[in-house]
Each structure stands twice: as structure tokens, then as C-alpha cells.
Amino acid sequence: MVQTFLKVAQSQETQDTSSPPHVVEIVKTAIAKIRAEGDAAVREFSEKFDKWSPKSFRLTQEQIDASIAALPEQTVKDIKQVQANVRRFAEAQRSSLTDFEIETQPGVILGQKNVPIEKVGCYIPGGRYPLLASAHMTILTAKVAGCKKVIGCTPPILGEIPHASVAAMHLAGADEIYLLGGVQAVAAMAVGTETIDKVHFLAGPGNAFVAEAKRQLFGEVGIDLFAGPTELLILADAKARAHTVACDLLSQAEHGYDTPVILISTSEQLAMDAIAEVEKQLKTLRTADVASKSWADHGQVIVVSSLDEMYALADQFASEHVQVMTENPREALTKMSHYGALFLGEKTCTSYGDKCIGTNHVLPTRKAARFTGGLWVGKFLKTCSYQHVIxxxxxxxxxxxxxxxxxxxxxxxxxxxxxxxxxxxxxxxxxxxx
Incomplete structure (x- = not known):
């Protein structure tokens, strides 16, 4: 395979999914304390990390209604539209999963039932980016699956209720909403406290501490994925527009300082133009402080000699998001095997998947796409068999x-x-x- 690297990552890429030792120890200590002391420990950690200690962490219906009322009417309409898109796709997924019963030989009946997980906990991140879209992807999808009880947790932002996140969680169908963040939220849902019911499954992205908490609690409860930094791989030929390629690379680079954004192209000219466009667009991007570091440390641009080489190299990356900006983008459906989600053609971008198109944005990272897909209705179902010899x-x-x-x-x-x-x-x- 002939490859030319026009830009290499300054930081050494690693597929190590383990957490730093200090994160492991902090999370381990917090989970043990919450397990032993329940609500008291949850309150202690919430005060320490979020400066948040209300009379009750669970939001009342009045508080939820107030959050929705505080939002612009268009924002509420947009949340409902996005959720309609997500619901439509999730319902199609659910209808594809059918129960069946067959008689394998005379008098021997075998069957399969798809049973919803009874209690699910969903974590909706806050911080720099309150990911209200995660409410659509986790809470709504769990409800479409038929889960009886879905709890949502999201952190306060600077001591205030994040109205948009709360509205999204409520409209998605959350049965209970708690204003809790970090390890204390994840651990409280997983082990249960005096006021927070123990769930059977945890879903949703989060920071390094949330990810490590899910790792340590896996087995006691189920989890969706071990999530790492967001990843984007763009595949482009000579007909792609450099301006659009650069824009899409930066759309994901703004996620965090450690986001790998990679371009593989069969055109050296397109690749060079895209690099120049990235530098130009960074000058006016409001999130350039994050995106520029991500691009500098983790951005790569590689030129290959053919489309087949491009697809083969893309499969080696097994990226979370793969945008195919070629003359015949649907070719990737047969040429590629390892990806979290494909976005085909210039009219489709990863940001659509992140925010509004309807497919789920909780996807495998760090090469996990080699063995798993992303979050979907089936993750909230237990496929159970039964037997009856008559x-x-x-x-x-x-x-x-x-x-x-x-x-x-x-x-x-x-x-x-x-x-x-x-x-x-x-x-x-x-x-x-x-």
C-alpha cells in the first residue's frame, strides 16, 4: 500500500482503553463510599464537585415544566423534531426484532422472545457542551425498546438547572430526572441509594471519571459501550470540496483536545487544499481553542494511490465516524467492514448523526468497531430463548x-x-x- 503522510499526529495515538491510575483510585473510592453511605455520600460528592446540594436531587414536575417554559419556543420545537427522527428510526429497529417459535422436530418447540430491560439509567453530560442530544439517543431509545423505568441524570451547570437538557430528558420519556453529575450519578444509579432506584443497565457518554465508573460497575450492571474520545475519518477523492472537508474535520475536532480527525484521500491536491482550509477556518471558529489543539496533536492527512487502498486503510482505523466524500460513496457499504457509522456523500455529515438525523450517536471508539456496533434498540432488550417438549x-x-x-x-x-x-x-x- 502506497501512503504519503501530509500531516502526522504530534501526539502518539494509543488504543489503550485503561484509565490513569489516579482516576481508577478516585472512582473506586467514590463507588465504595456511595455503596456504604448511600445518599449522604452522593450529597458529599455533589457538593464537592458540582457545588450542588438541593433538598432533593430529583426534579419535580413543576421544575421540569419551568425548564421547558424557560426555553425559546423554537428550541422546544427543534427538540421534538429531532426526537421524532430518532423515534422513527428506533421504532424501525424494534420492528425488525421479532419473537419466533419453531418446531425443530415433532413435539420439540423452541422459541425466542425479546424482553426489555426493566430498569435503565441514562447519563446526560453537561460541562462545556451540555449534550441534550444524548437524551434522545439513550432515554428515548430505551423507551422505544419498552423499558419500564428509565432514570436520567445530568449535572447542574454553574449551580443552575440546564433547562435544555432537562426538557430533552423529559420529552424523551424519562420517568425520573435527577440533577446529579459524575461518578456520584453513575454509582448512585448502579448500586442504588435510599432515594435513587438501582438500575440494571447504564447508558450514555461522559468524562474520564464517568467512563471509569461504568468500567468498574460493569458486571453488576450492564453498560452500552466503553467510550473514548470522538473520532472522525473522512475518505475523499479529487471531486470532494476542500472547504467542506475542512469544515467537517473541525466539526468533530471541537469535541475535545484528544479527538482524532483524519483525512484519507486519493488526491494530493485535495489533501493539501483541505489542510490550508483547516488553518483558515480555525481563525474564525469560536471553539478554535479546543479544535486547534485536537487538529495539531491528533490530526492526520494521508494520500493513497487508489480507492481500494483508501477503503483498506480505513478499515484498519476502524473509526467511530466515517464520512465518504467520493463520486460513488455507496461503494463503501460493500468495500468496508469496520466502522461505527457511515455518512455517505457530501450531502451527509457526521454532525447530522450527532445532532438530528435520527440514527444513534453513541458509537464504538478505539477500534471497538471491529467487534461491535453502537447503541441501538437491541441493546435495551434481552434476547431470551425458551423450550417446550410436548x-x-x-x-x-x-x-x-x-x-x-x-x-x-x-x-x-x-x-x-x-x-x-x-x-x-x-x-x-x-x-x-x-
Whole structure:
């Protein structure tokens, strides 16, 4: 594969998914304290990290209504429109998951049911970017799946209620909303306290401490993904517009200081023009303090000699978001295997997926796209099997097979369960049965 690097990342890229030792220890201590002291510990951490200690962390209906009323009418309309888009796609996903029952042989019935997880906790980040879109992706999707109880947590912002996030959480269908952030929110939902119900599954992005809390609590509860920094990979040929490519690279670079944004192109001219455009657009971008560092430390521009090489290299990156800006973008659907989500053609951009188009924006990072997809309705469902043998002969024959198969593995107890059925329904003589 012939590659020319026009820009290399200044910071060494790592796929290490472990957290720094100090983060691990802080989170471990906080979870243990919340497990032992419940609400008192939650309040202590909320006061320490968020300067927030209301009488109740759970928002009342009056507070929720006030948040919605505080927003411009257009903002509320936009939230509802985006959620309609997300709901439509999630409902299509749910309808694709069907229960079934088959008779594999006479008298042997096997079936499958998709059972919603009963209690789900969703974390909606705050801070520099209050990600109200995460409410659509987590809370709404869980409700479409049929989850009975969905709890939402989001941190206060500078000691105030984040009205847009609260509105999005409520309109998405949250059954309870708590103004809590960080480890204290995640741990409280996972282990339960006097006032916060213990959930069975956690979803939603967050900072390094939130991610580490989910890691440590995984197993006690389910989680959606181990999320790392946002990633963008753009694939472009000579017909792509440098201005648009640069704009889209920066749209993701503003997520954080450690965001990898990468361009692979079959055109050296397009690649050079895109680099120049990035530098030009950074001069007027309000989030340039973040985006410029991300671009400097983690940005890459690579030129390859053919489209096939471009797709092959893209699969090696296994990026979270892959934008395909080529003459025939749908070719990527058959040429590529490893990506979180594809955005095909100039008319489609990653920002649509992040904010409004309807597909879920909680996606695999750090090459996890090699083995998993992103958050979707199916993550909130347990696919469970059931069995029902209704024919005497079928049960007896399975009993004989079970006895032989189990004894080949030295499982005598299992074998005897089969022997009993062979004895009851086929009249087999079994020496251990008196």
C-alpha cells in the first residue's frame, strides 16, 4: 500500500482503553463510599464537585415544566423534531426484532422472545457542551425498546438547572430526572441509594471519571459501550470540496483536545487544499481553542494511490465516524467492514448523526468497531430463548442423546436428567433408577 503522510499526529495515538491510575483510585473510592453511605455520600460528592446540594436531587414536575417554559419556543420545537427522527428510526429497529417459535422436530418447540430491560439509567453530560442530544439517543431509545423505568441524570451547570437538557430528558420519556453529575450519578444509579432506584443497565457518554465508573460497575450492571474520545475519518477523492472537508474535520475536532480527525484521500491536491482550509477556518471558529489543539496533536492527512487502498486503510482505523466524500460513496457499504457509522456523500455529515438525523450517536471508539456496533434498540432488550417438549417419544429420544452427550463430558448429573426422560417416556431400563 502506497501512503504519503501530509500531516502526522504530534501526539502518539494509543488504543489503550485503561484509565490513569489516579482516576481508577478516585472512582473506586467514590463507588465504595456511595455503596456504604448511600445518599449522604452522593450529597458529599455533589457538593464537592458540582457545588450542588438541593433538598432533593430529583426534579419535580413543576421544575421540569419551568425548564421547558424557560426555553425559546423554537428550541422546544427543534427538540421534538429531532426526537421524532430518532423515534422513527428506533421504532424501525424494534420492528425488525421479532419473537419466533419453531418446531425443530415433532413435539420439540423452541422459541425466542425479546424482553426489555426493566430498569435503565441514562447519563446526560453537561460541562462545556451540555449534550441534550444524548437524551434522545439513550432515554428515548430505551423507551422505544419498552423499558419500564428509565432514570436520567445530568449535572447542574454553574449551580443552575440546564433547562435544555432537562426538557430533552423529559420529552424523551424519562420517568425520573435527577440533577446529579459524575461518578456520584453513575454509582448512585448502579448500586442504588435510599432515594435513587438501582438500575440494571447504564447508558450514555461522559468524562474520564464517568467512563471509569461504568468500567468498574460493569458486571453488576450492564453498560452500552466503553467510550473514548470522538473520532472522525473522512475518505475523499479529487471531486470532494476542500472547504467542506475542512469544515467537517473541525466539526468533530471541537469535541475535545484528544479527538482524532483524519483525512484519507486519493488526491494530493485535495489533501493539501483541505489542510490550508483547516488553518483558515480555525481563525474564525469560536471553539478554535479546543479544535486547534485536537487538529495539531491528533490530526492526520494521508494520500493513497487508489480507492481500494483508501477503503483498506480505513478499515484498519476502524473509526467511530466515517464520512465518504467520493463520486460513488455507496461503494463503501460493500468495500468496508469496520466502522461505527457511515455518512455517505457530501450531502451527509457526521454532525447530522450527532445532532438530528435520527440514527444513534453513541458509537464504538478505539477500534471497538471491529467487534461491535453502537447503541441501538437491541441493546435495551434481552434476547431470551425458551423450550417446550410436548411429545413423549421426542422427550425420550432427547433423554438418550443427553445421557450420551453428558457422559462424554463426565457430567453424570446431567446424564441422569436425560435417563429419567428415557425411562419415563420410552421405557428404558436404567440401572441407577430403583
Amino acid at each position: 411429545d413423549d417419544e421426542a422427550s425420550g429420544e432427547l433423554g438418550r442423546l443427553c445421557g450420551r452427550a453428558a457422559r462424554a463430558e463426565n457430567f453424570e448429573g446431567h446424564a441422569r436428567s436425560g435417563d429419567v426422560r428415557a425411562h419415563l417416556y420410552l421405557g428404558d431400563k436404567v440401572d441407577w433408577i430403583q
